[in-house]
Amino acid sequence: AQSVTQLDSHVSVSEGTPVLLRCNYSSSYSPSLFWYVQHPNKGLQLLLKYTSAATLVKGINGFEAEFKKSETSFHLTKPSAHMSDAAEYFCVVSEVSGGTSYGKLTFGQGTILTVHP
Amino acid sequence: DVKVTQSSRYLVKRTGEKVFLECVQDMDHENMFWYRQDPGLGLRLIYFSYDVKMKEKGDIPEGYSVSREKKERFSLILESASTNQTSMYLCASNPGQGKSGANVLTFGAGSRLTVL
Numbered sequence: 001a002q003s004v005t006q007l008d009s010h011v012s013v014s015e016g017t018p019v020l021l022r023c024n025y026s027s028s029y030s031p032s033l034f035w036y037v038q039h040p041n042k043g044l045q046l047l048l049k050y051t052s053a054a055t056l057v058k059g060i061n062g063f064e065a066e067f068k069k070s071e072t073s074f075h076l077t078k079p080s081a082h083m084s085d086a087a088e089y090f091c092v093v094s095e096v097s098g099g100t101s102y103g104k105l106t107f108g109q110g111t112i113l114t115v116h117p
Numbered sequence: 118d119v120k121v122t123q124s125s126r127y128l129v130k131r132t133g134e135k136v137f138l139e140c141v142q143d144m145d146h147e148n149m150f151w152y153r154q155d156p157g158l159g160l161r162l163i164y165f166s167y168d169v170k171m172k173e174k175g176d177i178p179e180g181y182s183v184s185r186e187k188k189e190r191f192s193l194i195l196e197s198a199s200t201n202q203t204s205m206y207l208c209a210s211n212p213g214q215g216k217s218g219a220n221v222l223t224f225g226a227g228s229r230l231t232v233l
Contacts, residue, residue, distance in 0.1 A: 009157065032220055043121075044160075044207070044224040090159060094220050105222065107152075107159040 002027045004093045006108035014116045019063075019078040021111045023091030026072065033074045034092040034105070035065055044090070050074065061085070086115045120144070123208050123225040130232050136195040138228050140208030147213030149191035150222065151175075151183060154205040163206075166191055167213065198232045205229050 007022040025031060035047040048059025055067040061084075065076045074091060091108040124139040142149065148167050152160040152175075162175030164183040172183050180202060184192045191210075195202055206229075209222040 006159075034221070036222075043226045044209075044222075046221055049221060105162075105220070107161075109157055109159040 002031065002093045002106050004091050004106055004108040006089075006091050006111050008111050009109065010112045010114065012114040012116065013081045015083055016080050019076070019081045019085065019113065021076040021089050021091075021113065023074045023076065023108060024072050025074060025091070025093045027093055032094040033065075033067060034094070035059065035063070035074075035076050036090045036092060036107075037087050038090065038110075039087045047076070047089070081113075081115045083115050083117065086113055088112050121208055121210055121223050121225040123206075123228045125228050126226065128228060128230045130198050130230065132199060132232060134198050134232075136198050136230065136232075138193040138195075138206055138208075138230070140191045140193070140225055141189050142191075142210040142223070143189065144210070144212075144223075145188065146210035146223075147188075148211050149185065150209045150211075151181075151191065151193045152207045152209065153177070154207055154227070160207060163193065195230075198230075200232050203230060203232045 003026045005024045013019055033050040036044045037047050038044045047063050048057045050057045050067045058064045063078045065074050067074055089111045092105045094105045121142045130136050150165040151163040154160050161177050163181050164172055164175050166172045166185040169188050182194045205227050207227050208225040211222050212218050
């Protein structure tokens with residue numbers, strides 16, 4: 001069975017400083033991994049996805065994540081935070097076991113990112 | 118752009134009422150999903166459907182049922198609403214196995230249900 005753990009429920013940074021949102025996963029098979037973002041009163045939006053190609057994945061708005069199989073991690077980073085990055089971020093794992101997964105995804109608990117001026 | 122539309126943004130219902138949450142997608146996606154979102158718990162899958170009239174239970178199906186009579190529409194039904202079903206409900210869809218973006222979900226804006 002697949003699972004995902006986001007190690008921080010809240011992260012607070014100053015504008016212009018780096019962002020690190022941590023995610024560990026558990027999967028029996030080769031996983032697909034995603035980060036989604038949810039701005040206040042908005043729907044969830046895909047930030048980036050890993051599907052067994054390059055281990056360093058670049059997403060929208062300057063975010064990137066690195067897949068590390070040995071550490072079962074998929075941490076999200078951004079070199080310089082912007083006020084508009086304040087949102088809730090979800091790490092997501094999807095297993096593909098050779099059959100159909102129907103795109104069934106398992107979500108982490110979410111990390112709320114606060115950006116201070 | 119793929120659009121997933123949830124008919125109601127906010128609903129207030131009383132305990133014991135039957136509640137229908139409607140979701141429509143306009144990109145011919147095979148798979149549709151209902152999640153509920155609660156603070157500190159992330160999103161939890163209630164039900165999903167991989168074809169018309171086909172459905173599978175997710176992680177928390179108790180107290181819910183679903184209907185998919187047409188490909189574009191996926192309804193979530195609370196037969197007898199209870200206060201512990203007060204939550205944000207999110208509908209999502211994806212293209213399906215073997216298609217471009219197969220397991221990338223597109224979400225609706227959500228329906229916030231309050232059960233009194």
